[in-house]
Amino acid sequence: MAEFEKMHRAGAFPQELHLELLEGEVFETPPMGDDHVDKLAVLNEELVLKLREKARILCQVPLRTAEETSLPEPDFAVIDRNSYPGGVPHAEQVRLVVEISDTTLAYDRGRKLRVYARNKVPEVWILDVKGKQLEVYRDPQGEDYRSKQTYDEGDEVAPAAFPETPLRWW
Structure with missing residues (x-):
């Protein structure tokens, strides 16, 4: 992880590439399409409007992990407002990760979900843009x-860390 960050800062990778380190491999993530951008905007508004008093909502920032081989970059990381000192957050500080998946569904359900589980991120949401469903992974x-639930458009879902705050994700 430290070597990847050092190389990135030194300009070893072309700036136009969006890269992510997972399980010791560097992956190029595809550019966002219209559907991804639309869902990103909808969820950003919803998360910030409903959780801003309770949490910090970080959009597309890397998460430091206990393992030196991964530096995932979720679409959203939700962190308790009082436990976030700033900077690049550590996975153990995160209460909820949200991944918006249009072209990256298999990658997000596979490698990324494994990394989040190993680093004990308590809850992960994967928004399947094409399938118009939200997958909620907990525990x-x-x-x-241990737990996976699937929600359809129209279903509101409350994060486990904020059960009194149902969110619209569609």
């Missing part, structure tokens, strides 16, 4: 989550 154990 990490090892490389997986």
Whole structure:
């Protein structure tokens, strides 16, 4: 992770590439399409409007992990307002991660979800843009989550850390 960050700062990678380090491999993530941008805007407004008093909403920032081989960059990381001193957050500070998946669904359900589970991120939402569903993963154990629920458009979902705050994601 430190080597990847050092290379990135030194300009070893072309600036136009959006890169992510997962399980010791560097992946180029595709540019955002219209649907991804639309869902990003909708969720940003919803998260900030409803959770701003309770949490920091970080958009597309890397998460430091306990393992030196991964530096995931979720679409959103929700962190308790009182436990975030600033800078690049650590995975153990995160209460909720949100991934918006249009062309990256298999990658997000596979490698990224494993990294989040191993680093004990308590809740991960994967928004399947094409399938118009929200997958909610909770209770990490090892490389997986014990609980997975799927929601359809129109269903409101409250993060486990903020059960009194249902969110519209569609």
